Amino acid sequence: MDELQWLKWAQQIQSIAQSGLTYGKDVFDLERYTHLQTLAAEMLAAHTEMQKEDIQAILSLESGYPTPKTDIRAVVFDDDRRILMARETSDGRWSLPGGWADIGESVGEIAVREVEEETGYKVKPVKMLAVWDRQKHPHPPMFWHVYKLFIRCERIGGSPKTSIETDAIGFYAEDGLPPLSVDRVTKAQIHRMFQHHDAPHLATDFD
Structure with missing residues (x-):
């Protein structure tokens, strides 16, 4: 079982x-x-x-017809094939910029806002890379059923800046990832993002 x-x-x-x-x-x-x-x-x-x-x-506090919650993660690479990550103040570990979806914003708008709020960079969304069921990946248990959406974004401006949620910003190579906040993102998921970077023709992952 x-x-x-x-x-x-x-x-x-x-x-x-x-x-x-x-x-x-x-x-x-x-x-x-x-x-x-x-x-x-x-x-x-x-x-x-x-x-x-x-x-x-x-x-x-939950009411209405129950549906999964949605977690948005932005995937941003630099010119040296390094991925943008931020260190979470809540656990001192690193994740892709992102958070819960908010009412009144589209998926792309949320990704743009989360990147700017958590890292200081301005981006534009270009592709949905993955729609994953959190329970099908090795995250710690959570009693909410969560869908995780990974959005490829291109950097168009801004400069590194921390926030009340993040206390460090950096771009990391695939073989040099920092300690991960596995509540938010796993190593296998990040490696899959590098595969999408190297093969832009890949279809969106799901489940």
Whole structure:
């Protein structure tokens, strides 16, 4: 059995509970859906360091039809085949510029903004390189179901500048990557970005 099957079950139970609490009308059904949400929180608490009450508080904020969250990562190379990375203040490790998708912005707009905010560089988006399901890659477990979008961007200006989220900026060669923030990006994913750089005709990856 998949060692993270518990996480998939918890996500599915939370999804059923959230849909039921959104669209259900019968008071007894609503009580059952609330109980399902509590069970999901207990499963998550049993396998993480978070308290059940804290998880319940987070889950209760979610409403409407449940859909995956979207994480945008910008892929920027320099003329020496090095990839742009920023060191995250939250864990002291390095990632591609990016973050959660925001309402009201397109994928390309988010990539442009995240690069400028986190690194100081101005870019333009040119190609979707990958749309990956986070659970199908070796990231640490997360109770949200997440799609990760990798956008190839070309640098058009700006200069290196840190932010409240990043405290160092740099371009790195494929064989000299810094310690990675694996919550955000894995070594295999970055190596795949180099493959896309070397073979621009490659189709967009997915799943």
